[in-house]
Every structure is written in structure tokens, then in C-alpha cells.
Amino acid sequence: MTKGRKARRILLQGTGASAGLAMGPAHRLVSQEYQISNQRVAASEVASEIRQLRRSFAASRDGIRTLRQRLKKQPEDPVDQILASHLMIVQDRELVREMVVAIKTERMNAARAVRSILRAKARYMESLPSELFRARAADIRDVERRVLGHLFGDETSGTAHFPPGSILVACEIAPSDTAAFGPQQVVAFVAERGTLASHVTIMARSRGIPVVVGVSDATETIPHGEVLIVDGERGVVIVSPTRADVAEYKERLKGERRISVMLDSSRRLPGETLDGKRIPVLANIDRPGDAAAAAHSGAEGVGLLRTEFVFMAAAGFPDEERQRRAYEIALQAFESSPVTIRTLDLGGDKCAALMGVSREANPFLGLRGIRFCLENPEIFLVQIRAILRASRQGNARILLPMVSNLEEVHRARYMLDRTAAQLREEGLSVPERVPLGIMIEVPSAVIMSDILAREVEFFSIGSNDLIQYTLAVDRGNERIAYLYNYLDPAVLRAIDQTVRSAHKHGITVGSCGEMSGETLGMLLLVGLNIDELSVAPVRVQRLKAMLSQIRFGDLEAMAHRALEVGSRGDVQRVLRDALAPYPQFQLDERGEQLLCHWRPQEPHS
Amino acid sequence: MYEAQVEVRNVPGIHARPAALLVQAASRYKSEVFLCAGELTVNAKSIMGVMMLAAETGTILSIRAEGPDERDAVDGLAAIVESGFQES
Numbered sequence: 001m002t003k004g005r006k007a008r009r010i011l012l013q014g015t016g017a018s019a020g021l022a023m024g025p026a027h028r029l030v031s032q033e034y035q036i037s038n039q040r041v042a043a044s045e046v047a048s049e050i051r052q053l054r055r056s057f058a059a060s061r062d063g064i065r066t067l068r069q070r071l072k073k074q075p076e077d078p079v080d081q082i083l084a085s086h087l088m089i090v091q092d093r094e095l096v097r098e099m100v101v102a103i104k105t106e107r108m109n110a111a112r113a114v115r116s117i118l119r120a121k122a123r124y125m126e127s128l129p130s131e132l133f134r135a136r137a138a139d140i141r142d143v144e145r146r147v148l149g150h151l152f153g154d155e156t157s158g159t160a161h162f163p164p165g166s167i168l169v170a171c172e173i174a175p176s177d178t179a180a181f182g183p184q185q186v187v188a189f190v191a192e193r194g195t196l197a198s199h200v201t202i203m204a205r206s207r208g209i210p211v212v213v214g215v216s217d218a219t220e221t222i223p224h225g226e227v228l229i230v231d232g233e234r235g236v237v238i239v240s241p242t243r244a245d246v247a248e249y250k251e252r253l254k255g256e257r258r259i260s261v262m263l264d265s266s267r268r269l270p271g272e273t274l275d276g277k278r279i280p281v282l283a284n285i286d287r288p289g290d291a292a293a294a295a296h297s298g299a300e301g302v303g304l305l306r307t308e309f310v311f312m313a314a315a316g317f318p319d320e321e322r323q324r325r326a327y328e329i330a331l332q333a334f335e336s337s338p339v340t341i342r343t344l345d346l347g348g349d350k351c352a353a354l355m356g357v358s359r360e361a362n363p364f365l366g367l368r369g370i371r372f373c374l375e376n377p378e379i380f381l382v383q384i385r386a387i388l389r390a391s392r393q394g395n396a397r398i399l400l401p402m403v404s405n406l407e408e409v410h411r412a413r414y415m416l417d418r419t420a421a422q423l424r425e426e427g428l429s430v431p432e433r434v435p436l437g438i439m440i441e442v443p444s445a446v447i448m449s450d451i452l453a454r455e456v457e458f459f460s461i462g463s464n465d466l467i468q469y470t471l472a473v474d475r476g477n478e479r480i481a482y483l484y485n486y487l488d489p490a491v492l493r494a495i496d497q498t499v500r501s502a503h504k505h506g507i508t509v510g511s512c513g514e515m516s517g518e519t520l521g522m523l524l525l526v527g528l529n530i531d532e533l534s535v536a537p538v539r540v541q542r543l544k545a546m547l548s549q550i551r552f553g554d555l556e557a558m559a560h561r562a563l564e565v566g567s568r569g570d571v572q573r574v575l576r577d578a579l580a581p582y583p584q585f586q587l588d589e590r591g592e593q594l595l596c597h598w599r600p601q602e603p604h605s
Numbered sequence: 606m607y608e609a610q611v612e613v614r615n616v617p618g619i620h621a622r623p624a625a626l627l628v629q630a631a632s633r634y635k636s637e638v639f640l641c642a643g644e645l646t647v648n649a650k651s652i653m654g655v656m657m658l659a660a661e662t663g664t665i666l667s668i669r670a671e672g673p674d675e676r677d678a679v680d681g682l683a684a685i686v687e688s689g690f691q692e693s
Binding site: 081084085088089091092093094095121124125128130132133136140319376378379 | 614616617618620621622625628648650651652653654656657659661689691
């Protein structure tokens with residue numbers, strides 16, 4: 001904290017990579033730039049340089065082993081997998097041999113051999129088109145730092161000490177750094193480089209630590225020790241916040257805490273409106289390991305288990321056994337409550353980066369979701385087999401993403417039935433029927449929903465894509481992002497049509513997009529007669545509490561009126577009128593956005 | 606010297622875990638083992654080398670070995686790549 005001169009407030013915008021809110025002093029991680037001599041070593045020194053090189057590699061190996069033992073992570077833990085891959089690198093004899101040759105023939109000193117060879121490799125990895133391979137450059141730089149640290153006798157390298165509660169600011173946070181950081185020490189990360197797919201952000205997300213990446217010049221702009229507020233959801237970093245900023249931060253944090261204390265008591269209650277309409281609240285989870293925590297937070301099942309985790313950088317594409325075990329973990333956490341497993345939804349934004357498949361001119365209209373699965377039956381069939389085999393452990397449902405026509409359902413159903421028959425032939429027990437459902441996220445699926453409803457056991461509305469495709473809006477495009485809004489009457493009508501088709505044929509329809517997690521979106525979905533809601537685990541209790549404070553009858557009437565008007569402005573007016581009798585749902589207009597803040601009523605004593 | 610060509614079929618290619626599996630397998634043989642993709646040839650016993658290969662799905666990989674157990678080495682590695690890196 002700078003004394004004397006008043007620091008100027010700066011607002012930095014990056015990309016929110018892990019949600020959460022934190023405040024604390026900036027701790028700038030300046031990657032130790034060791035001064036390495038370019039002098040050729042004397043012939044008599046060569047042997048000693050080689051000895052030092054080997055010793056520093058051995059010390060690095062021991063250091064990583066000790067760290068792994070200290071952390072005692074499960075082998076599936078991403079931190080452990082990263083450390084395991086670093087261990088392989090420092091044990092790479094070929095790599096050491098290459099450095100030895102450089103010392104012998106070019107008379108480099110050990111440090112220079114390490115740096116020049118590893119930097120060249122890191123640079124090469126960084127030049128690759130696939131993000132997955134590019135991400136490995138960070139591992140190489142990490143290893144370089146570790147080995148050089150030992151060469152320079154800097155024992156603390158990689159495990160720097162900093163005041164508890166600090167916010168790390170760095171060019172790039174090294175993967176192994178996160179392993180050494182206890183959760184009490186670092187409250188947030190701010191980095192110049194890094195992506196949503198990088199190790200650091202994946203780990204931070206799993207620990208609920210806010211991260212903002214892509215903050216250019218962060219290490220230059222942010223003074224060491226200066227107070228920061230980091231908002232991992234909006235991707236904002238406030239340097240030297242004003243009193244008003246701090247007040248707002250504290251208010252938000254206090255609100256969060258107060259609500260969470262209040263909510264904790266209602267955790268075990270089922271999702272139900274004030275007038276007794278039952279609406280189960282389920283969780284969206286990204287990894288099977290999160291299922292237990294979701295169940296603990298009161299989720300009444302999993303409405304969406306994304307299975308893209310199988311493509312996570314450190315894991316690779318797992319075989320049937322591995323997948324089966326993963327799905328079983330999720331199913332067992334919920335016993336008889338449904339766990340909806342969505343088959344691989346690659347493509348669009350997720351595909352190019354993860355798979356290195358040829359870039360499509362228009363990925364959102366390309367080979368994604370079920371299209372990719374049907375095109376790659378060797379991947380799809382392994383997944384179906386794994387799900388079917390795991391399904392004995394609980395109440396599994398299979399959800400197909402991005403369905404846009406009936407044939408896709410037929411083909412998937414055929415593959416599912418055939419796989420089940422095959423498993424039975426192999427003598428394995430498979431439940432009589434595992435419910436098959438489809439995501440409704442493309443206008444053609446809405447238009448054909450009455451036909452599709454006859455072929456499947458449930459629908460799940462994916463609002464994010466449904467809004468984007470219905471309104472033809474790329475929300476990443478800043479100039480038109482304002483058009484992307486679930487309050488658009490066309491979106492509401494699409495949802496209404498889907499729900500009616502589903503109910504006509506006696507199947508259930510859930511919603512698992514961001515709309516279900518937002519107050520107004522949730523209220524509209526309930527009013528439109530959706531059967532279940534699925535949201536991030538952290539929002540489950542909140543949603544249940546909101547439901548318990550509002551009448552379904554009022555929401556239904558509100559939705560009916562919203563379906564009769566023609567513009568977003570009119571929809572907003574309808575909502576305003578309908579929610580007027582509920583003081584705990586406060587509307588707030590910000591530019592084009594209508595937001596709804598829920599201020600829960602304290603329970604009467 | 607013995608050599609065989611295989612196609613990388615697993616998605617998304619030979620990244621972290623598959624690379625580790627290949628290196629571990631290659632290290633079990635006495636022969637020198639090399640992998641070539643495009644213009645790059647790397648030592649199959651070096652994790653760094655295999656990482657640098659950055660072989661994505663669809664890459665045609667040449668596996669070449671020289672030594673007492675060259676045939677076994679090539680066949681062994683080819684089987685791993687062809688199985689899509691299933692651990693069994």
C-alpha cells in the first residue's frame with residue numbers, strides 16, 4: 001500500500017477466467033531473470049559445468065517429487081498431472097545430453113545451455129497452431145525457471161513467499177506455482193498471458209479462486225503492494241480502488257455472505273414455489289468430481305454434466321474404463337436423483353482450440369455437437385458404452401447436444417440401442433431403458449419440437465445458443481452484443497413453443513443455460529412452465545430460496561402477457577408490473593439491460 | 606533398421622498423456638527409437654522430443670528403430686498409437 005502520494009485509480013479490463021470477487025494487496029511475481037554470462041567456458045571448466053548441470057536437474061527432480069508428496073494429490077488431480085509431466089521433462093536424458101553437447105562443443109556455461117535450449121523449445125511450442133500444444137510452452141518455461149533456480153542456488157525458486165491474502169500479478173503464472181500456493185495465501189490471480197484453457201485457470205476454477213487473464217501490461221501498470229479489487233466474473237481489475245469501490249465491494253461480499261448463511265438453512269428443501277408448484281433445481285457440472293459438492297449444496301440431481309472434461313489438456317481422451325469410472329462417480333454422488341450426461345459437445349468455440357481440427361470459416365454453423373459425434377462414431381460409441389455401463393450405479397440420462405433434425409435423433413437412438421444390445425450380449429447388465437433427451441438450442445429443433453418430442457424422453461433448453469441462433473447475434477461481437485438478450489419476445493416464444501410441444505407428448509423440459517441462473521430469466525422460465533432448472537452449483541440454494549418466495553400463478557400470468565407483446569421494451573414493462581408486488585425482487589435498468597436483484601427477506605423469527 | 610508408418614487416430618493427438626505413454630513404452634526397449642512426422646525426427650525416449658512433434662489427429666507418423674529389439678520396439682509403439690492410446 002503506497003503511503004504519502006495518493007495513488008490513481010485505474011480500471012483494467014481483461015478476460016474473466018475464473019469467477020469470484022477478491023480484494024487484497026498486489027504481489028508482483030517478477031520472474032527471476034538470472035544474469036547469464038555469454039563467456040565461453042575454458043576447456044578445464046567443461047567437466048565442472050556438466051557436473052553442475054546434472055546436479056541441478058537431479059535437484060529439480062527431487063524438488064518436484066517432494067512437492068508432489070507434500071501435496072498428496074490424487075493421480076487424477078490436474079496439479080499432480082502437471083507436476084508429473086514436469087518430472088518427466090527433468091528426467092529426460094536426451095534433453096540433458098543436448099545440453100551437455102552444447103557445453104562441450106559451444107563451450108556454453110551450464111545456465112546458458114539450459115536457457116538457450118529450453119527457450120528455443122518453448123518458442124517452437126508457442127508457434128504451433130493448436131492451443132493444446134501451445135499451452136505446453138508454459139510447462140517448459142516453468143522447468144527452465146526451476147532448473148536455473150537450482151543452478152543459481154536459489155532454493156526457494158517456484159515457491160515464493162508472500163503475505164497471506166495477496167493477489168498474484170504476473171506475466172504468466174507458472175503451472176507449478178499454483179501447486180505451491182495454499183488457498184489461504186492467494187486470493188486471486190491477474191495475468192498478462194493465459195487463456196481459459198490454461199492449467200492455471202482450470203485449477204483456479206476448481207478451487208473457486210478468481211482469475212483475470214489477458215490484462216496487458218499488468219506487471220507494468222500495477223504497483224507492487226497496491227490494493228486491487230478483482231472481479232473474476234466481469235474480468236475487471238481495479239487498481240487503487242476509491243472509497244466508493246471498496247464500499248461497493250464490501251456490500252457485494254457482505255450480501256453474498258449474508259445470503260449464503262441464510263441459504264444454508266434451506267439447503268435441503270426441494271425447489272418449490274410459494275404456492276406449491278414443484279420445480280426441481282439441478283446442477284450443471286463440468287467434472288464428475290464436482291458432483292458430490294453439488295449434491296451437498298442441495299442440487300436435486302445433475303441437469304447437465306458436460307463431458308468435455310475428457311478432452312482436458314492433462315488427461316487426453318480416456319478409454320471406456322476411465323470414462324465409465326468418471327461417470328460412476330457422478331452417478332453415485334446422486335444415488336437415485338437424475339444425472340444428465342451430455343455427450344461430447346465439441347465444435348464452435350471449443351473445437352478449434354482443443355482439437356486442432358481444421359478451422360472452419362463459420363464454426364458455430366459447422367461440425368459441432370451431435371454432428372461431430374455422428375461423424376466420429378469411434379469416439380461416440382466409446383462414450384455411449386461407458387455411460388450405459390455406468391448407468392447401473394444410479395439414475396443416468398443421456399443428452400444429445402445441438403440436435404437440428406430428426407435423423408440425428410434416429411441415428412443416435414440406433415447407436416444407443418445397438419450398443420445396449422451388444423453389452424447385453426457380452427453378459428453385462430444394462431438398465432432396460434436409459435432416458436434419451438436432446439438439447440433444444442437451434443431454431444429448427446424448436447420448429448420441429450412437436451415431432452422431436454415423440455422420439456425422446458426429455459428436452460433441455462440451452463438458452464445461450466438458442467438466443468444466439470434465434471436472434472442471429474454473436475454476443476462476442478461488441479457492436480451487436482446488446483441484441484443478445486433473453487427478454488427478446490422471439491426467444492420467449494421459442495421457449496414457449498418448446499414447452500408446449502414437450503407437454504403435449506408428456507415429456508419433461510428443463511433449462512440449463514445461463515438464463516436459468518439469472519433472476520429474471522429463471523422467473524420467466526418458471527412462468528413459461530418449464531419442469532426443471534439446472535444451474536451452477538453455487539446458485540442452487542439461491543434459486544430454491546427465490547422460488548420459495550414467489551407464486552407460480554403470478555409468474556405464469558406474467559409470462560402469458562410477455563408472449564403477447566412485440567418488443568423487448570414491452571416485455572420489460574410487463575415484468576416491471578408483474579413483479580411490483582414483490583419487494584424482494586428489485587428491478588434495475590442499466591442501459592439496455594434490465595437486471596433484477598434479489599434481496600431476500602430475513603426469515604421471520 | 607526397421608520402420609513402420611501409422612496414423613495418429615486419437616483426438617486431439619499426441620499431447621501430454623499420450624506423449625508420456627509413448628516415452629515410457631519406448632524406454633523399455635534397448636534399440637534407439639525415433640519418431641518422424643513431416644520434417645521433424647525426434648527421439649522417442651525423450652518426452653521433450655515427443656512433445657515437440659506436436660502430432661495432431663491425422664498425422665502420419667513414422668516409427669523407426671535400430672538395435673537388437675528394433676522389430677519389437679516398432680511394433681509395440683505402432684500398436685499403442687493405433688489403439689488410440691488406450692491403456693490396457
